[in-house]
Amino acid sequence: MRQSHVFLRNIIFIFIFSQTHSLVSQNFQDSSLPLKQRVQLLINELTLEEKVSLMVNKAAAIDRLNIPEYNWWNEGLHGVARSVPATVFPQAIGMAATFNPNLVYRVATAISDEGRAIYNHAQSKGVYRWYTGLTFWSPNVNIFRDPRWGRGHETYGEDPFLSGALGKAFVQGMQGNDKNHLKVAACAKHFMVHNGPEGNRFTFNSETNKKDLYETYLPAFQDLIDTGVAGVMCAYNKYNTESCCGSSNILSDVLRKEMGFDGYIVSDCGAINNLHDTHKVTRTPEESAALGVLSGVNVNCGQVYSLLLKSIELGLLTEKDVNKALSKQLEIRFKLGMFDLVPINPYTTISIDKINNQAHVALAREVAQKSMVLLKNSNNILPLKKGIGQIYVTGNNAADVNVLLGNYYGVSKNMVTVLEGIASTVSKTTIVQYNQGFLVQQDVKGMKTGQSGNAANADATIAVIGLNPLFEGENGDTPFSITGGDRKTIELPENQLIYLKKLKEQISDKPLIVVVCSGSAIAMPEVHDIADAIVWAWYPGEQGGQAVADVLFGNYSPSGKLPITIYKATSQLGDFEDYSISESKKTYRYFEDSPLYPFGFGLSYQPLDFKLEGTSKLSMKSKDTLNIKIKVRNLADFEQNEVIQLYVSKTDLSYPTPLFALKNIQNVTLKAGQSKRLTFKLCKTHLQQINDKGEKELPKGVYKICIGTTSPAARNIELGAQMPIELTIKLK
Known part of the structure; x- marks a missing residue:
């Protein structure tokens, strides 16, 4: 009798399981169905509360539908960032200096391989942490119109054509080449006219005429849209008095209808809160949540959308409006393979052996080599011979890991500083001596310049100077910036100039080679006058120090070009808050004065x-x-x-x-x-x-x-x- 009961129970279980499986196989998890049908089937399954819970970047789990939690926020600007150790490629502005879309494509392919591998492995272990997802909020295709903007080194420079060409290559490498599935989802940011000042980015109103909008600020975004970018991030600021994340004109009329964008829109983090807090276009968070949805924002990076239930109760929008907004972002998650009962996305098999493998480390070195810009080479002093008798290495950036990283960076076990790169490149008989010389913010007037005797005795001195990401970057991440991440002036810090002048006095007519690490233009005409050679190294990634040494000692003939203009002085720039380009004569395309180093400039060892x-x-x-x-x-x-x-x-x-x-x-x-x-x-x-x-x-x-x-x-x-x-x- 007991056995018959067990048999009957098993039969019932098998029947229920088969029926459930049959329903699911014909439901949103059925990958044989058309995409939009699957999206609608899932929306039909969700309660209103569940729909709202999916509208924020930290999307909740829907356990009854076997949907795990998911955090939309991930970063991959020049390598998988803020996550498990991964390959750190040169910062975006350094990649731009290669002027090489195919190389950027290869970098993005490596980043997306590593990002997908991290996600696949994390999912297999039941790990759903922040920065393990597949939606990467990169690239940044804002135009670097003014070198004072701290986040300019996240971009591809000041030219719309170059920004678009490199941005397209990045998106293609990130998203893969399968017509039905995404490897990862790239995201173009920050839409639509956004590039400083950082200190008041939550309140600032950028203004341009139509010519500058369509000639300078929108073309790169259009290029990425035409290549199928999955996401667009709306900006913190207002544009021509309209909130970028709260304007149906900006997000619906311009972005979707005019430019043809068909992906998901995510707010910059906290931007929906700005609608009532700083922009004052709404009175309450509930109104802001409703305005964000009605304007076209599909994912709120933040928590304001958690109030959408209240917004609906107040009659500010309907569940139908939520469904419309939700459908666009769910399309992306379906394309990424997150809801397939049986995995069919070809990228689900990418394994963790892709992460920071030898090929990617070699690629990081290659990109760094090709990003180096030779600005001066008097009497062909470079390349130095590897068997040089004695060299003296000095400067605030010679042994600093920070200058390898830029911002939005990851970490790697393969970090090579400039000092380390030099030490590993010279011959076994070359004497290498090092002294930092001064502290970053130290007053050097009247002080001795480190081991002056060693500098005087060296056959060549290599001074590694410039900025680092603690001086220039995003608001809140730059403790050495007094203007929220920006710079008030672009001149080389005075203590560095004084130090170089004293160094030159000590070494007399012996070669002084200056390596500049920076993500933006530095006005330094006096350095140009006293240095025998100058190499601009950007923030060159984990292999940056080795790449610098490769250029200095002839393993690689420099081929990098400036994707920005390096001006002679801050006085050449005009008003930082003036976004006009053609009327205010900004960027190389309209600048009529003579710069220190023009856009597109870069020497090689042999013309x-x-x-x-x-x-x-x-x-x-x-x-x-x-x-x-x-x-x-x-x-x-x-x-x-x-x-x-x-x-x-x-x-x-x-x-x-x-x-x-x-x-x-x-x-x-x-x-x-x-x-x-x-x-x-x-x-x-x-x-x-x-x-x-x-x-x-x-x-x-x-x-x-x-x-x-x-x-x-x-x-x-x-x-x-x-x-x-x-x-x-x-x-x-």
Whole structure:
């Protein structure tokens, strides 16, 4: 009798299980169903309380549906950040200095492999902690319009074309190439016109005209949208008096309808709270929650959306509005494979052996090498010989791990400072001596400059100076900044300049090589005058110190280019809070004065020989595509990489236009003595101008084209760069 009861119970259990499984297999977990149908099936299963619980970045678990908790907030700007130890690549501004979309794609592929591996492993262990998710809030494609902005080193620089090209490559590498599934979800930020001041980012109202909006601030976002970026983060500030996270005009009319964005929108963290707290466009948190949803924000980074039940009770919005907002973010989670009963996402098999593996460490070194910008090299003092007798290494950044990291960084077991890189590169008979020389904020007037005798006796002195992320970065993360992460002035800190001058006095006519670590422009004309060689190293990642040594000692011929303008003085900048570009003559495209180092500038150890093939006077119609061919030859007896840049200029119109604007780039690697032919395809897209109404125009007439290893700024020639090829095109 007992056995028959057991048998009957098992039969009932099997029946119930099979029915439940059958229902589930036809429900939201059924991966054979269309995406939007699965999303709607899940929404139908959820109670209103459960829906609201999924609308914040720390989404709650829905145990009855076997949905674990999930935190949307993850960071991957230049490596998986704030998580388990992972590969630390150069900061974004350093990657921008490579001018190399394919390299950025490779970096993003490595980051997403590591991010997916961390997630897969964490899920298998039942770990759902912050910074283990698949929604990465990167890249930052804001325009670095002013070097005083502390977060500028998160960006790809001041040029919209370069920012868009590198941003697209980053998104493609992050999200993978499967048409139905995402490896991870990238996110373009901060929409829509946002780049300082950091100290009042919660209250600031950025203002521009239509021309600057469509010529400078929106193109990179458009490029990422066109390549299928999964997310967009709305900014803290107001734009033209409208709250970026509380405006249906900004998020619905412009972002979704005009620009064609079809992913999820997340608020910057705390931005929904700003609507009532600092922007004063609402009176209560409940009103802010409703306005955020109705404006189009799908995920609230923060907790204001937890009040949506109350907002609905007050009649400020409906459950239908919540469903609409929820559906967009659920689409992303489905594409990531979070609700599949049987895993079909091809990226679920990526394992932890991808994390900080040898290939990724080697890639970090390669990117750092290619990011180094040689700004000066008097009498070809570089590269130094590895067998040099004695060198003296000094400076505040020579042995500092902070300068490898930038911000939004992870940690790695493979950190190599500049001092360590030098020590591992020189010969076994080279004497290497080191002294920091001074403390970061120390008054050095009247003090002795460390081991002065050692500097005087050395065959070369390497001074590693500049800033670090404690001086420039996000509001709250920069204890040495008195302006919330920004800088009031861009001059080199006085104690560093004094120290360098004293050092130069001690070493007399022996070589002084200056390595600058910084995420933004530093005005330092006096350093240019006293240094024999200058290398700009950015915040170069875990292998940064080794990459610096590779350049200094000839393992790699520098090929980096400036993605920013380095000005001579703060006085050249104008008002920090002025977001106008064309009228205020900002960024290289409109700046009429002479900078210290122009955008696009960067020397190599041996100039290439390059020449135009064909005539320098061309004509075309708007429907045509021109092929401009050049031949480049490496005259050196070693391999070199080079960036060939194409700029377009048309300055005879009735409205302001750029002095010249970057429109195309090609990266070329040439073995010793090797020649290659390169073809630049030019069509109407490259010639289009933006008028005062923010509209694209294609004016007829003559356009000037410059192709070379730098921009066509006159200052480049003064600094030793090659003259670019010039040609004209008449558009009929």
